[in-house]
Amino acid sequence: MEPSGRAKGKFESEENRTDSVIDSGIDSFRSLPRDEPRLSGAAGSSAPGEQDKLSGGDERLDSAYGSSSIVDNLSEIIPDKCSISGTLSSQNTEENTEDEEEEEENLLTTVTEDGDTIVHLVIIHEYKAAAYDLISILPKEVLDIQNNLYQTPMHLAVYLNQPDVVKLLKENGACLELQDQDGNTPLHVACEHGRLECANEMILDSSPTKLVQVFETQNWRGLTCLHVATLHKQHRLMKLLMKKGVDLNIQEGTSGKTALHIAVELHDNEAVALLLIKGANVDAAMLNGCTALHLAVGRQDATITTRLCQAGADKMIRNMEDETALDLADGNDDILALFPFDDIQIMGRTVGVNF
Known part of the structure; x- marks a missing residue:
């Protein structure tokens, strides 16, 4: 499936888009205000274990992560004397020439060979004041530009756990629905990596209509945000989504699993309990007809099987293979003993079962 919705509005052609800053007479600009960059695991940057991803290699998650040319030559992309202010003016407005204003505009609208705008870059390198x-000051269209991996500045701010930047992006109209090369929205990223504060900033004060659209968006694996949070055992994120009215029974797009199916497959008793308490349909069926009880019995998970039975799971539902959950017990006495009934019906006839 091809990624959709790549933002438009890049202001320069492919041939010369990286040249406008380098050749623009950068000596006429002031220095960028910046916080000290934290690229070596300082507190508040990426979570433990993610620094390796930021350092490059095949698993890098962003076009600028691990790019030594970006890090080493950041001064060429963000000049040492660059003016960033609410009025896009130099310290001495009277001395600011028309050429300098044009050069400054070029700086703000330039993209790198990786498709990153200056907004992407100041977020990646944690130049907070510049961000x-x-x-x-920049229009929404610029804030929504996607790089070569289809990541917006919002995606990067969430991945690098910058909730204050996420908040500002949202307040200035940045889109929450744009998807990266894997089909993930910024909220998908938050649900995968446990960025609770970032997720809260994105969801806070959002209209119910907008939230439904975000909650129903599937990535290229067919997963919504609730599926991703469940898959990665992000229970706090699951609770946040539930608080905002996410559909607990929404099915993922490949096999029709609900979050309850995923939690059962992971033997995640806490997530199963949370979903059932909040009202998830215990008998929801996948495309192959399997309910959560089919999965729990098939995996011989006595704890979750018991919980599903206590929640009223229908033991006689048949899947596409014409199997009930009891059929899948396959003679396992421990599992069979969990079923709280003494007889079953087969084709309308009562058959006694001795446990």
């Missing part, structure tokens, strides 16, 4: 200034 605040840029987000406050």
Whole structure:
């Protein structure tokens, strides 16, 4: 499936888009205000274990992560003397020439060979003050530009756990629905990596209509945000989505699993309990007809089987293979003993079962 919705509005052609800054007479600009970059695991940056991903290699998650040319030559992309202010003016407005204004505009609209805008870059390298200034003055169309991996600045701010930047992006109209090369929205990223504060900033004060659209968006694996949060055992994220009215019974797009099916497959008793308490349909069926009880019995998970039975799971539902959950017990006495009944019906006839 091809990624959709790549933002438009890149202001320069492919041939010369990286040249406008380098050749623009950068000596006429002031220095960028910046916080100290934290690229070596300082507190508040990426979570433990993710620094390796930021350092490059085949698993890098962003076009600029691990790019030594970006890190080493950041001064060429963000000049040492660059003016970023609410009025896009130099310290001495009277001395700011028309050429300088044009050069400054070029800086703000330039993209790198990886498709990153200056907004992407200041977020990646945690130039917080510059990020605040840029987000406050640039139009929504620029804030929604996607790089070569279809990531918006919002995607990067969430991945790098910058809730304050996420908040500012949202307040200035950044889109929550745009999808990266894997089909993930920024909220998908938050649900995968446990970015609770970022997710809260995206969801906070959003209209119910907008939230439904975000909650129903599937990535290229067919997973919604609730499926992703369940898959990665992000229970706090699951609770946040539930609080905002996410559909607990929404099915993923490949096999029709609900979050309850996924939780059962993972033997995640806590997630199963949470979903059932909040009202998930215990008898929801996948495309192959299997309910959560089929999966629990098939995996010989006595704890979850018991919980599903206590929640009223129908033991006689048949899947596409014409099997009930009892059939899948396959003579396992421990599992069979969990079924709280003394007889069953087969084709309308009562058959006694001795446990």
